Amino acid sequence: MIVAKRKPMAEIAEMVAPYRKVKVIGCRSCVAICLAGGEKEAEALASALRLKAKKEGRKQEFEAFVVERQCEKEWVKEVEDRIDDSDLVLSMACSLGAQTIGDMYPKKLVFPALNTGIFGVPEEQGVWSEKCVGCGNCIIHTTGGICPIARCAKSMMNGPCGGSANGKCEVNLETDCAWYAIHERLKLQNRLELIEQVSPPKDWSTSHSGGRRVYVREDARLTQHQKKGREAVR
Amino acid sequence: MTDKKPKVVGFCCEKHGMDSAVLAARAGKLYDASVRIIKVPCTGRVDGIHILQALEDGADSVFVLGCLEKNCYYDTGSIEGRKRVEYVRSTLADLGIEKERVEMFNASSTMAWKFPEIVSKMVEVAKRLGPIGKGGDAR
Numbered sequence: 090m091i092v093a094k095r096k097p098m099a100e101i102a103e104m105v106a107p108y109r110k111v112k113v114i115g116c117r118s119c120v121a122i123c124l125a126g127g128e129k130e131a132e133a134l135a136s137a138l139r140l141k142a143k144k145e146g147r148k149q150e151f152e153a154f155v156v157e158r159q160c161e162k163e164w165v166k167e168v169e170d171r172i173d174d175s176d177l178v179l180s181m182a183c184s185l186g187a188q189t190i191g192d193m194y195p196k197k198l199v200f201p202a203l204n205t206g207i208f209g210v211p212e213e214q215g216v217w218s219e220k221c222v223g224c225g226n227c228i229i230h231t232t233g234g235i236c237p238i239a240r241c242a243k244s245m246m247n248g249p250c251g252g253s254a255n256g257k258c259e260v261n262l263e264t265d266c267a268w269y270a271i272h273e274r275l276k277l278q279n280r281l282e283l284i285e286q287v288s289p290p291k292d293w294s295t296s297h298s299g300g301r302r303v304y305v306r307e308d309a310r311l312t313q314h315q316k317k318g319r320e321a322v323r
Numbered sequence: 324m325t326d327k328k329p330k331v332v333g334f335c336c337e338k339h340g341m342d343s344a345v346l347a348a349r350a351g352k353l354y355d356a357s358v359r360i361i362k363v364p365c366t367g368r369v370d371g372i373h374i375l376q377a378l379e380d381g382a383d384s385v386f387v388l389g390c391l392e393k394n395c396y397y398d399t400g401s402i403e404g405r406k407r408v409e410y411v412r413s414t415l416a417d418l419g420i421e422k423e424r425v426e427m428f429n430a431s432s433t434m435a436w437k438f439p440e441i442v443s444k445m446v447e448v449a450k451r452l453g454p455i456g457k458g459g460d461a462r
Contacts, residue, residue: 098414098418099418133372133375133414136372136376137375137414139379140378140379140456143455144418145456146456
């Protein structure tokens, strides 16, 4: 899932200070699971900002609510009236949610309350770790199910490197060496021969370097005729 | 310092927290009537939003009173409560609001002296700091 972290309170307070009617919109998906931007967090942020406004004697209104998935237009549409009735939308979703609202209502100001971080998994309560960078060309079937692009500090295609010691990485001794973990996993699976196969340099053309990526599934797309039909029903 | 009557809200767990308050009363120990006690099943139930909303609704200071950490009725409830209180305190500090307005305390049911002491401390904080801001109708 997408893991995000709330921006420092002081930074958010400064961003919203000039605006009177602020809608704090949370999201019930990934950011709710990672305790950054769900219903409770949106309510708490609005409450804290109200206190700040009160302390500084500013007349500001903060309303907090949540949508099911802020990155999907259908869900955002449900709160259109409330967005219309605002000077500023403070999005507590990941950047996808904030940008979806921004794209739908380009005249509206949409500011992010979160810093969108990683594709991560919950390791234990309150801890999330990065395991994928969305490079667009998955190779974990050859690496024992462990991604060296995300989990190796050098994103090496072959490893471990000379900086691996006692299963830890030289970049940060707290961090597990991904290639050591791959070696151990392949040994467990009796597929250790895979680690000896030299992988060619990674083809990064499927990654972000070519600009914005758009994925299309042709059989799911609507034809012009279908789009017109749906519009008519609405 | 303000002459206005302070408003203090105390979230007390229904086990040792409330017991210590009741014992204080039974033992004839006086405490300031400015405190409004909110009984909760466990301080682990208290969330940051409850504390923030109490402040928003006019409390000058808020305290959370739970069992002693190594003797919590629900084992780790008062530890959870403390973590929430610390989170709110750091949020307030980030916003330039005095974090001492919010405080966590622990007591056992036999500590009759503790509850009046906590109330006095929080009333003193409330009197010293006064109400938060002058914005009034922020909500």
